[in-house]
Structures are given as C-alpha cells and as structure tokens.
Amino acid sequence: MTGPHAALSSEFGALVDGVLAGNRRALARLITRVENRVPGADAAIAALYPHTGRAAIVGITGAPGTGKSTVVNALTRVFRARGQTVGIVAVDPTSPFSGGAVLGDRIRMSDHAGDAGVFIRSMASRGSLGGLSATTNDVTRILDAAGFDLVLIETVGAGQSEVDIARTAYTTIVVDAPGLGDDVQAIKAGILEIADILVVNKADRPGVENTVRALRAMLDLGHRMRAVPHHGQRLIQDDTGASPEYDFWQVPILKTVAAENEGLDAVADAIAAHGEHLRESGQRQERERQRVEAELIDRLREVLLARLLAAQTPAALADVVDRMAARTLDPGSAVAELLAIRD
Missing domain, CATH: 3.40.50.300 (P-loop containing nucleotide triphosphate hydrolases)
Structure with a gap:
C-alpha cells in the first residue's frame, strides 16, 4: 500500500477511508477496534490525526x-x-x-x-x-x-x-x-x-x-x-x-x-x-496544547509501566508483593528495587 495510508493494513485503510467519507458502519467498526486496542488501531488514529x-x-x-x-x-x-x-x-x-x-x-x-x-x-x-x-x-x-x-x-x-x-x-x-x-x-x-x-x-x-x-x-x-x-x-x-x-x-x-x-x-x-x-x-490553542500534554503524560505512564512489568518475571513481581505484604519491604524500596535504583 502506498500514499497516506501506507502503514495501514487493508482492513484499517478501508475503515479510515470510510470514516473520512462519513460511513457510519466504518465509524462504528473503527471505534470498536480502538476501544479493544486491536493491533493496527494506533496506525489508523495516526492516519486520521491530520483531519x-x-x-x-x-x-x-x-x-x-x-x-x-x-x-x-x-x-x-x-x-x-x-x-x-x-x-x-x-x-x-x-x-x-x-x-x-x-x-x-x-x-x-x-x-x-x-x-x-x-x-x-x-x-x-x-x-x-x-x-x-x-x-x-x-x-x-x-x-x-x-x-x-x-x-x-x-x-x-x-x-x-x-x-x-x-x-x-x-x-x-x-x-x-x-x-x-x-x-x-x-x-x-x-x-x-x-x-x-x-x-x-x-x-x-x-x-x-x-x-x-x-x-x-x-x-x-x-x-x-x-x-x-x-x-x-x-x-x-x-x-x-x-x-x-x-x-x-x-x-x-x-x-x-x-x-x-x-x-x-x-x-x-x-x-x-x-x-x-x-x-x-487565544485560549483555543492553549487548551489544545493542554489536551495533548495531559494525554502525553497518560500515554507515557501507561507505556512505561507496561515495559517495566514486561521486563519482570511473574515470580519476581510476586516475590516483591509477598515481601511488601509481610512488611519486610516498604513500598518505596519496592519501587526502587523494580527500577534497579541504587542509593
């Protein structure tokens, strides 16, 4: 696929084109895929962003x-x-x-x-x-x-x-x-x-x-x-x-x-x-910057947490939780341990 939808699969490319054309069925389907975070949905949002x-x-x-x-x-x-x-x-x-x-x-x-x-x-x-x-x-x-x-x-x-x-x-x-x-x-x-x-x-x-x-x-x-x-x-x-x-x-x-x-x-x-x-x-532009700044913080938090958890084994995470529950490890030290922070 070439052109503005080059990064999209044929399915998502068709949905994006349908949304831009005002097709309600394409609109509903794309929203469902975005809500369910189906792979490829982010690329569809990126294609729609300039519009x-x-x-x-x-x-x-x-x-x-x-x-x-x-x-x-x-x-x-x-x-x-x-x-x-x-x-x-x-x-x-x-x-x-x-x-x-x-x-x-x-x-x-x-x-x-x-x-x-x-x-x-x-x-x-x-x-x-x-x-x-x-x-x-x-x-x-x-x-x-x-x-x-x-x-x-x-x-x-x-x-x-x-x-x-x-x-x-x-x-x-x-x-x-x-x-x-x-x-x-x-x-x-x-x-x-x-x-x-x-x-x-x-x-x-x-x-x-x-x-x-x-x-x-x-x-x-x-x-x-x-x-x-x-x-x-x-x-x-x-x-x-x-x-x-x-x-x-x-x-x-x-x-x-x-x-x-x-x-x-x-x-x-x-x-x-x-x-x-x-x-x-001039507040319209200010509020738009405010919107995207807040969203950037939320998305960074979500992605960085997912990466951190993916880098740990379930056993390691369970061990940290067990020690916190047993009061042998405090929450601050648990975070430092998972982030591999050393004083």
Whole structure:
C-alpha cells in the first residue's frame, strides 16, 4: 500500500477511508477496534490525526442524579434543529467484577437513534479514573475526523473525580440540580472550578434559587486559571517566573428542565459564545496544547509501566508483593528495587 495510508493494513485503510467519507458502519467498526486496542488501531488514529481539530468538543459532567444524559439528549435536539451534526461519547461506569457496563445512556438518548446527523457511542470506563475511558481521546478524534460539528462527552458522573474532562474538552459544562444535599459539595475537588458553563437542571424543583445563589457565591470567590494542570502538575514547567494567567470568562448559570426541553437554547448559545471567547483570547490553542500534554503524560505512564512489568518475571513481581505484604519491604524500596535504583 502506498500514499497516506501506507502503514495501514487493508482492513484499517478501508475503515479510515470510510470514516473520512462519513460511513457510519466504518465509524462504528473503527471505534470498536480502538476501544479493544486491536493491533493496527494506533496506525489508523495516526492516519486520521491530520483531519482533526475542527469539531467543538464539549464535556458534560456533574454528580449522579443531576440529569446529565437528559441534558445531552435535549441539547442534541437543539443543535440538530440548528443544522449542526453531533457525535456523542457517553462514558458509563464499569463493573469491577465483570468489566461490563450498563451503557444506559443509549436508552435515554434513543430519541436520536434514526438521525443520520447524530452518532452515539457508549463506552465503559474500564477502571479509568477521572470520569473518562482510557480511549476517550481517540474516540473523540475519530468523531472529529468524521466531520461532526460538535462532539459531546458525558462523563461517568462519579462525583469529585471528574476534572479530567476539563483537559479533554474545549468547553466544560457542569450540571447541578436542587435538592442534592450540601451546596458546598459543588466546589470540592475542583468540580466548580472547571466549569465554563453551569447548568442547574430540574429547575422546576423547589430550592432552585437557593442552588443558583450558592453557585454564584462560590464563583465570586475568585478567578479561574486559564490552564488546568494534569493532577496539579505540568509536564513542561514554566521557568520564567511569570504570574499565573487567569481566565476572565464570566461563567453563566443557566436553569433548565431538560426533561421538558426547557432552557436548552440558552445553553447552546452559551457554548457558541464560549467557543468565540476561546478563539478571540487565544485560549483555543492553549487548551489544545493542554489536551495533548495531559494525554502525553497518560500515554507515557501507561507505556512505561507496561515495559517495566514486561521486563519482570511473574515470580519476581510476586516475590516483591509477598515481601511488601509481610512488611519486610516498604513500598518505596519496592519501587526502587523494580527500577534497579541504587542509593
């Protein structure tokens, strides 16, 4: 095979061509192979990579019970009415025993099942922390390369581990709802800090104004950083000593009743306005660098760990674990031993 797909097998070359041509069957098949990490899938992603960067990537996160899936479903209806195509990545939690997932978001979003302008993919988190699947970035790139105007990523909704979405999406929507308990929970572990748009769903419930006031008070406590470090760290450190830059985007708090399709036009308008803000302020490029830097860290960690474990025999690893369990070897010394580090 010659040309841009020279490194691909005939199967993956055909799938890549199909994705670029908008073939939904090829799209679904390639995503399945990427999720299952079939040999050759990485080469397919590499072939699609130059065709990415055009879609608006929007993350939707929040605690369980806030109605994230219903918001995504109703928001998709608004975008389709405006003539925009939508790819949806719905990440569901994985059973720690079977490794499977309920994938219930497909049930909630069945309204769009026959719409050629909507593609819905449910993914199991497969133990990945941060509310996303380990292959979410690659699946998002496939949908981007396939030409979708927007890619909506709905996280697991596990609560306070959802901040990774801010390093994946250009615009992050945090969904809250009245009556879920202590309003201070919204600010813990950075959940409120990552919001570009706050949506108070189920706004027909009692207590909605109290929730809005509490969120506004929290937003008024300070300004948000322009960049979200990867687990509090940056791979490329700034040696200039410059003061951190802040993002002065005024986070809107929007009330919706997604089950009744109320208030979603304002959310769609806010997404468009935030995208324009990113372009005018130069943050679109900053967030793209932030995305790929965080992904590079994750991929390096995964590959280096795999290489380390492959270099050890099962017996050697079992011996280290046995000695740690017997308290004759501490965790730090165990790491140094496996890495062959000597003082």
